[in-house]
Amino acid sequence: MTAARGFRAAAVEAGIKPGRTDLALVVSDRPCVASGVFTTNLAKAAPVLVSAEHLRGGSARAIVVNAGCANASTGPQGMTDARESVQLVAAALGCPVDEVLVCSTGVIGVNLPMDKIRGAIPLAVSGLSGEGGAAAARAIMTTDTKPKESSRRVDLGGVTVTVGGMAKGAGMIAPSLAPLHATMLAFFTTDATIDRATLDRALLDAVGPTFNRITVDSDTSTNDTAIVLANGAAGAALVSGPGPAYNALRDAFREVCRDLALMMIRDGEGVQRIAEVVVKGARTEGDALRIARTIADSPLVKTALHGGDPNWGRIIAAAGRAGVHFDIDKVDIHIGEVFVCEGGAARSYDEAAAHQAMLADPGRLTVDLHAGEAAESMWMCDLTKSYVDINAHYRT
């Protein structure tokens, strides 16, 4: 988060998750153009509502994030607490309240321990540093086993611009970030100069094919948020509307998103192996995505991936229940390079090779519908006993 110029970050131990840092603060040294996308879940957490409201103005300077408590399903008290959190940050930074955004992640239905937040915010402000990005990425973790950071540099008219990002998320991962489909927190900073409408577009263009194409457990969270702050500190020319500069910046942004999205699924709860599900030959991209998502979320495909079992019958069964109409008798399926199903039916193939392809990491499951030209893909992970362990004992 501090790879781009003009951003500082800090992490402190607020005491919400004892014995580790659990509150992160990211601050730009000047006001930023800001954009955000949020969960499509009806049960939106209080910090989601407050941040969405503050982003309406299109300008922000700071993001405060806590782990350990989602401040979701917390009623009026939750809203009061989220508002107090941003007020405390604004007061300490000397900026307008609506330039501060807030995110929370952790247990649902528990109020924020405001005594701890009140004590932690001044410490975070005083700890802000141009080298604080890595610590911030660690402080926002919940069941993550590793912090997730990435950055890219891109030349815009002779000026080097940086896009940095961090993310967290290991469970409740089936991102559906409005107006697209996400379950996680992701934060981006850039020192590019860009207008709000163009930044909105860039955020969607970067998140859509990356975060919204991963699924750990099909559970879309109450707190999913992706926020980008652009402070113009690199001094490059304004990026406004489509064109080569937009494309270059979007590509860098998308690469950061892809890095983080793959780190997220790789670090999904209990995950041992990941695979890309590619559906091609569909009539529409919507059809292809719906089938890819149904396969990626199928418990039986996920356990087959875990066991290295090239059980393509589960793949075709998942495709067949996806709610998309196509001719099942034209479907071809490859596991890696092994052609296992042709025209919807078994074909002879080398079982040992298919088993090896199913053990590949990352693996690739390709379904060709032979119904059109559209293609889409999803990243999936296996379902393991560790997932059960982690989630059967998460809260109590």
Next chain:
Amino acid sequence: MTAARGFRAAAVEAGIKPGRTDLALVVSDRPCVASGVFTTNLAKAAPVLVSAEHLRGGSARAIVVNAGCANASTGPQGMTDARESVQLVAAALGCPVDEVLVCSTGVIGVNLPMDKIRGAIPLAVSGLSGEGGAAAARAIMTTDTKPKESSRRVDLGGVTVTVGGMAKGAGMIAPSLAPLHATMLAFFTTDATIDRATLDRALLDAVGPTFNRITVDSDTSTNDTAIVLANGAAGAALVSGPGPAYNALRDAFREVCRDLALMMIRDGEGVQRIAEVVVKGARTEGDALRIARTIADSPLVKTALHGGDPNWGRIIAAAGRAGVHFDIDKVDIHIGEVFVCEGGAARSYDEAAAHQAMLADPGRLTVDLHAGEAAESMWMCDLTKSYVDINAHYRT
């Protein structure tokens, strides 16, 4: 299956699943009025296609069922094999081919071992017995740990009529039997006298609120089938259209279905605990069912149930992503009798009591939307490490 008069059954070791019975045959001593519902999955297995075709005539005498091979995704050879199976039975019984129905369950994408089927069918025919129901129920099992049988008797105008049934299914269970929503095989016999249209209605009325309200893993199978044969052997008056006789017969039929559906979810792969998800106060039954199904299929709710963790935040988060519009700030949630969430927010409750309620078996999770008068419910099960074990090593 042999509780109703005039039905005989047999089970033999065809050798598809070595060391156990794996082929069942049920035969009526006279032609029956028959009705069936089948999977909504596009990837319909060959036996599903053949049985649906034969049921168009509305009459049947026999059902042959094999375990160990689903004969699904097997192309033209699969159709040839399914047709040969029914021909063999018809020839041995001396009845028309279209009076024989066929069902298969097991691995997808593998051809039926016809040499074994050809050897087994004559043995099954010669082994038919009025006491063969229990053996048949055992022969159709796959990952089931227990056979599933039930029957009810009902008085129709002074004549006792019997409805009997057997079912199998432990994984790939999210029944969606057209025109409703099932993943399993279920077979029913009755010695009632009933016309085809009324039997069609009775089957839907019995299956809808029972089999189509259970989910083990959200994976709708390629082979789901429910078939009923009514042979009139009791000599009761014809049941035709609505009325008290219909209601009495339907209620008996529905009770048999409920027994079998609950046996099925109780015996779901790796299941240790089951719970009923009740959604009430919805605007429509469709809304209520969609929310109940999303909660019942949520991996995070399923693991919470496994751990006895009264983590209602996962319940409200699942409700919020179900695709139904409602006011999240009006939602009340009870776990058993413990009122844990009021108006969409945490309320104080006895944690130990909630934990005990979450450990209850069967448990009950109640969500009240306060948006209308409609209610629906689903039976769910926990997600355990055994589910992973069973499915990561199913085929190889």
